[in-house]
Amino acid sequence: MSGTAAAAGGKAARRWxxxxxxxxxxxLYPLVLPLLFNANQARYWTLSIGSQSLILxxxxxxxxxxxxxxxxxxxxxxALAGFAAYMVALMNLLPSTTATGGTIGLGLPSIPxxxxxxxxxxxxxxxxxxxxxxxxxxYFLMLTLAIAVGFFYVVLQNYQFLGGHIxxxxxxxxTGQPRQNPIAFYYLCLVVAGLAYVGLRYxxxxxxxxxxxxxxxxxxxxxxxxxxxxxxxxxxxxxxGFVAGLSGVLGVWYRGNISPGVVxxxxxxxxxxxxxxxxxxxxxxxxxxAVAFLILDIFASSVTLFGFSFDERFNTLIGLAFVVxxxxxxxxxxxxVDRGWRAARRRFxxxxxxxxxxxxxxxxxxxxxxxxxxxxxPIDQRDPDSMGISR
Amino acid sequence: MxxxxxxxxLVPALQLQGVGRRFGALQALRDVTxxxxxxxxxxxxxxxxxxxxxxxxxxxxxxxxxxxTIHLYGxxxxxxxxxxxxxxxxxxxxxxxxLFMGLTVADSLYLAGRGVRGGRFSMLRPRxxxxxxxxxxxxxxxxxxGEVYDRxxxxxxxxxxxxxxxxxxxxxxxxxxxxxxxxAGLSRGxxxxxxxxxxxxxxxxTVILVEHDMDVALAAADRVTVMQEGAIVVEGSPDExxxxxxxxxxxxxxHVGTHHx
Numbered sequence: 001m002s003g004t005a006a007a008a009g010g011k012a013a014r015r016w017x018x019x020x021x022x023x024x025x026x027x028l029y030p031l032v033l034p035l036l037f038n039a040n041q042a043r044y045w046t047l048s049i050g051s052q053s054l055i056l057x058x059x060x061x062x063x064x065x066x067x068x069x070x071x072x073x074x075x076x077x078x079a080l081a082g083f084a085a086y087m088v089a090l091m092n093l094l095p096s097t098t099a100t101g102g103t104i105g106l107g108l109p110s111i112p113x114x115x116x117x118x119x120x121x122x123x124x125x126x127x128x129x130x131x132x133x134x135x136x137x138x139y140f141l142m143l144t145l146a147i148a149v150g151f152f153y154v155v156l157q158n159y160q161f162l163g164g165h166i167x168x169x170x171x172x173x174x175t176g177q178p179r180q181n182p183i184a185f186y187y188l189c190l191v192v193a194g195l196a197y198v199g200l201r202y203x204x205x206x207x208x209x210x211x212x213x214x215x216x217x218x219x220x221x222x223x224x225x226x227x228x229x230x231x232x233x234x235x236x237x238x239x240x241g242f243v244a245g246l247s248g249v250l251g252v253w254y255r256g257n258i259s260p261g262v263v264x265x266x267x268x269x270x271x272x273x274x275x276x277x278x279x280x281x282x283x284x285x286x287x288x289x290a291v292a293f294l295i296l297d298i299f300a301s302s303v304t305l306f307g308f309s310f311d312e313r314f315n316t317l318i319g320l321a322f323v324v325x326x327x328x329x330x331x332x333x334x335x336x337v338d339r340g341w342r343a344a345r346r347r348f349x350x351x352x353x354x355x356x357x358x359x360x361x362x363x364x365x366x367x368x369x370x371x372x373x374x375x376x377x378p379i380d381q382r383d384p385d386s387m388g389i390s391r
Numbered sequence: 392m393x394x395x396x397x398x399x400x401l402v403p404a405l406q407l408q409g410v411g412r413r414f415g416a417l418q419a420l421r422d423v424t425x426x427x428x429x430x431x432x433x434x435x436x437x438x439x440x441x442x443x444x445x446x447x448x449x450x451x452x453x454x455x456x457x458x459x460t461i462h463l464y465g466x467x468x469x470x471x472x473x474x475x476x477x478x479x480x481x482x483x484x485x486x487x488x489x490l491f492m493g494l495t496v497a498d499s500l501y502l503a504g505r506g507v508r509g510g511r512f513s514m515l516r517p518r519x520x521x522x523x524x525x526x527x528x529x530x531x532x533x534x535x536x537g538e539v540y541d542r543x544x545x546x547x548x549x550x551x552x553x554x555x556x557x558x559x560x561x562x563x564x565x566x567x568x569x570x571x572x573x574x575a576g577l578s579r580g581x582x583x584x585x586x587x588x589x590x591x592x593x594x595x596x597t598v599i600l601v602e603h604d605m606d607v608a609l610a611a612a613d614r615v616t617v618m619q620e621g622a623i624v625v626e627g628s629p630d631e632x633x634x635x636x637x638x639x640x641x642x643x644x645x646h647v648g649t650h651h652x
Binding site for chain 1: 451474478502516
């Protein structure tokens with residue numbers, strides 16, 4: 001029976017090996033940086049790449065959750081994150097009188113401010129859902145986009161309560177100024193991102209998560225099975241609003257300020273790009289996409305190709321990179337890795353005798369099926385690293 | 392309760408009174424009046440375009456009738472939302488399978504059972520002893536899907552998907568089960584299994600069946616309703632229907648001469 005135990009151990013190692021390595025890497029990341037760089041550079045990599053990737057990843061995760069499990073590509077997620085950020089500012093700032101005579105600021109501590117902001121973002125998400133989820137297709141996109149743009153103009157033009165084009169500054173999170181304590185802020189972001197990720201992965205296997213996937217696949221049948229589909233869609237939006245709100249709260253603590261630029265159309269596009277580049281079918285893709293997006297965004301201006309500097313044209317380079325990624329990897333970077341990993345494992349397991357047991361737990365009845373199969377193999381629907389994409 | 396149980400036998404499972412449905416210039420249903428007794432097996436026959444599926448959609452609540460009333464076990468449901476009709480005990484299948492291609496057979500049957508049992512917004516994982524899960528497992532065996540219980544719906548054969556279509560309708564504990572061409576595209580062997588399944592359903596379930604295949608329809612039905620151009624032409628026992636010359640003209644003649652889609 002020791003063979004069975006070894007096989008089980010090997011299976012567990014394969015199942016958990018990669019995630020554990022990833023978790024260890026994420027935890028050690030800010031601690032290793034000072035060994036490689038000077039203090040300024042280490043802080044830059046901890047905050048501008050590390051924390052910001054996690055913050056952008058969370059809002060992209062909310063989009064991937066809604067599209068992958070709910071079948072709804074919401075363009076309002078960046079606005080919902082911004083809404084939460086504004087709410088944190090209004091709760092957190094000390095009471096003061098604005099130029100036009102409005103009184104704002106409740107002077108609450110940072111954590112209660114964040115909790116209230118998250119509750120309000122969840123409600124705002126539900127409200128967006130109640131408005132948008134009755135439509136579908138292009139009309140759904142237009143409605144969520146209109147809500148996002150509308151919110152931008154509201155905050156831009158409202159000086160009485162929302163600070164107009166200036167916004168608010170001086171918002172401090174529970175870990176203090178990120179620049180003074182970058183590692184603490186990084187871990188705060190990591191814990192929140194980890195909880196959001198694990199929470200959503202858990203949710204999709206619950207009764208509620210299954211109803212979301214049923215609605216994604218066939219709303220008409222769900223109605224015929226006794227489900228009030230519109231109410232479940234509102235619930236998807238509420239959860240999406242909550243997760244986007246987490247990103248907004250961390251974002252306002254990261255910057256220390258909030259202004260309409262944080263909720264303008266380009267942010268909505270950024271979130272969409274991150275989700276698509278990372279891989280719309282994969283929750284982890286949100287974070288993969290965020291890292292790729294930030295590294296491109298930050299370093300494009302210093303790239304020189306064939307003696308041609310992109311200094312003044314870094315947007316061209318970013319655009320080209322995204323076009324290439326979408327063409328080469330229609331399921332995003334995560335999909336590309338996933339497919340390569342599966343192909344390598346199949347090839348490896350068909351040659352080497354010691355890994356014959358590895359192949360045994362994923363039976364491929366007909367090798368041609370595996371080749372012709374979509375990147376998400378139907379057999380692996382319950383695999384934690386893959387999920388069903390609406391087809 | 393004593394009065395209720397005495398009168399319940401008299402209340403039809405489904406009662407349609409003057410039901411009509413118009414799509415623009417097309418009168419898809421005209422003045423349909425019929426009553427289906429509790430426990431009855433009723434087949435609805437008719438050529439393509441006779442209004443059979445429209446009738447199902449109106450009864451299930453996909454869209455309301457433009458005239459007339461619908462009663463389900465004595466409760467008026469004419470304008471009730473579809474999910475509430477399902478919770479009153481009305482479930483249905485579709486002519487073209489309406490399944491969850493990204494889910495497994497197990498998840499599909501569980502969802503189908505959960506829809507009428509409450510706890511639809513639960514943020515907990517279903518327990519192994521969850522009634523909807525246990526029932527789903529039983530139904531998988533009933534509709535011969537036990538061996539593919541954990542497989543993805545998208546990987547099932549056409550015949551298995553048709554069986555799941557029926558299984559999901561059964562999982563909702565129906566009092567009235569409406570089957571829209573359940574035998575469509577099935578092999579001869581699969582048809583036999585389907586007929587056996589229909590015959591094995593408990594008699595407290597009322598069944599209405601739209602079926603092109605006369606063998607299936609007449610083998611399973613107590614009474615037969617024949618429709619043409621949105622209206623009921625004749626109603627009777629299977630023997631009466633087979634002997635009826637009008638039916639032979641409008642339906643059987645049609646059936647022999649043309650291939651149905």
